[in-house]
Amino acid sequence: MAKIKIQINSSTYQPDVDPEMPLLWVIRDFVGLTGTKYGCGIGQCGACTVHLDGHAVRSCTIPVSAVRNQKITTIEGLSTDGNHPLQVAWKERDVPQCGYCQAGQIMNAAALLMQNPQPSDADITIGMSGNLCRCGTYQRIHQAIKQASL
Numbered sequence: 485m486a487k488i489k490i491q492i493n494s495s496t497y498q499p500d501v502d503p504e505m506p507l508l509w510v511i512r513d514f515v516g517l518t519g520t521k522y523g524c525g526i527g528q529c530g531a532c533t534v535h536l537d538g539h540a541v542r543s544c545t546i547p548v549s550a551v552r553n554q555k556i557t558t559i560e561g562l563s564t565d566g567n568h569p570l571q572v573a574w575k576e577r578d579v580p581q582c583g584y585c586q587a588g589q590i591m592n593a594a595a596l597l598m599q600n601p602q603p604s605d606a607d608i609t610i611g612m613s614g615n616l617c618r619c620g621t622y623q624r625i626h627q628a629i630k631q632a633s634l
């Protein structure tokens with residue numbers, strides 16, 4: 485066990501954990517931010533997507549010791565009022581079905597728009613291709629990203 489200093493959203497934490505513990509467990513079980521979801525646990529589905537210094541990463545595959553002193557943003561920290569342009573578009577287009585994958589979808593989309601504020605349809609398709617949705621809401625996700633980029 486070791487005390488590892490991490491910054492999540494606008495707060496600093498120092499959980500006493502196994503340095504190899506996946507960041508996802510620290511976010512959910514030690515910090516108590518449960519918006520980030522566990523899907524596959526092997527980096528394949530995108531449900532656990534968070535931002536690491538502004539880039540989308542899969543928190544289930546990253547040991548917490550690897551993110552020491554880096555800025556982590558979860559869905560809870562994407563905006564202060566829940567009105568990030570993607571969150572607005574998500575609500576207006578009624579994107580979620582079961583909702584389980586949606587935090588990861590939004591975080592991946594947010595990173596995509598930070599890197600490419602006006603993505604083409606192909607950019608969105610390629611950029612979002614690694615985030616799986618068992619309900620098949622892909623078309624509404626695509627439309628919401630397009631709306632948020634306009």
Ligand code: FES
Pocket residue numbers: 521522523524525526527528529530531532533542543544545
């Ligand atoms: Fe991390 Fe599926 S839970 S990619």
